[in-house]
Amino acid sequence: MRKLRNSLYITNPLAYLTLDGETVVIKDENNKITGRIPLHNLEDIVSFGYRGMSPALMRACTKKGIIVTFLSNSGRFLARVQGEFKGNVFLREKQYKSFQDKEYQIEIARNCILGKLYNSRTVLDRMRxxxxxxxxxxxLAGASEKIKVCIQKANRAENPVELRAAESEAARVYFSVFDEMILNRKDFSFHGRSRRPPMDEVNAMLSFVYTLLASMYTGGLETAGLDPYIGCFHVERSGRPSLALDLMEELRPVLADRFVLSLINKRVIKKSDFTVEEDGAVLLNEDGRKKILMEWQNKKKEVITHPFLKEKVEWGLVPLIQSKLLASHIRGDLDTYPPFFWK
Known part of the structure; x- marks a missing residue:
């Protein structure tokens, strides 16, 4: 299994990145050097800013397979820069052909959603x-039982409409008790999912971490030789990594949601780590983003036992592993795509 390398997160919107030999040089708005990172240590670079980086550094990243992602200050995806794709063209051809088969599509989508619902129950039961x-x-017990019924409905779903109905019902139940899992009630509360824009601190964190997770899956699928923009469950839209969004459903509860809850319950994040915009949107400020990204990097390095492979792996490699398992299924090496069922 490939070794997990580091992600470089640039949270200062005025930072500019240049290349010095084989090293990334980070400069502030006054052209003062604030950091130096060897390229060989990096998996990817994520920049929350608008000054960008030098063409020489972009070229070096594309040659070394380091993906560069640009996000807005609020964490909204803007663009990705990566080098020439060197995957198996025959695998992608088979992906395109297979995904035109509605039964094949619903099988993969069903497994992704079953993974999400199963893992949602795991989160609730572990909190209990x-x-x-x-x-x-x-x-929490009542919500867990209701999601169990949704799992049965999803397992019987024969078309996207039935599958979406089961997933939507389970999501409603799950988020209806999400506030119960927040132990630091003095500072934080949750009254329902709000996305564009997030209207409270918890939603701001969830959206931010979901963006990070989607980026990991996009990179994982590309590394596995698949097209992340051709999905099975999420509606295809220009520039939207639908397949990455499909697969990441499995890890939303057990990785992203539990991570956010732990930041709140361990009091790593405070109210002062957010700003409120004129339209009521609640966004992470630079200090808040730094805290989350530092903890996220540590979380990615935690070692777990993969439920299907039965091998010790780091959380940060799970998106790549799941992408490779899907590629094996598409090639015909596995009878079905095995979702990530967290124990």
Whole structure:
């Protein structure tokens, strides 16, 4: 298994990146050097700014397979820069052909959603077990049982409409008790999912981390030789990595949501790490982004046992592993795509 390397996150919107030999040089708005990172240590570069980087550094990144992603200050995707794709053209041809088969599409989509719903129950049940007395056991147990019914519905779904209905119902139930899993009620609360824009601190964190996770899956699919823009569950749209969004559904609850809850419950994040815009949108400020990105980098390095492979891997490699498992299924080496069922 490939070794997990570091991600370089640039949170200062006025920072500019240049190349010095084989090293990334980070300069502030006054052209003062604030950091130097060897290229060989990097998996990717994510920049939350608008000054960008030198053409020489872009060229070096594309040659070394380092993907560069540009996001807005709020974490909204802007663009990706990567080098020549060197994957298997025959695999992509088979992907395109297979994904035109509606039964094949629904099979993969169903497995992704089953993974998401199963993992949603795992999050609820672990909170009941680990924080007995601090959470409303009846509420979480009731939600877990309702999602169990949704799993049965998703398993029987024969078309996208039925599958979306089961997923939507489960998401409504899951987020209806999300506030119960917040132990730091003094500073944070959750009253429903809001996306564009996020209207509270919890939603701001969820959207931010989901963006990071989607970027990991996009890179994982490209590395595995697949086209991340041709999906099975999410509607295809120009510039939207639909397949990455499909596969990341499995990790939303157990990686992204649990990560956000842990930041809140361990009081890593504070109210002062957010700003409120004139339209009511709540966004992470630079300090908040730095805290999350530092913790996210540490989270990616945590070692787990992959439920299908039964091997020790880092969380940060799971998107690549799942992408390769899907590629194996498309090639015909696996009978079905095995979703990530967190134990």
């Amino acid at each position: 077990r680990d924080h007995k007395g601090a959470v409303d056991d009846n509420k």
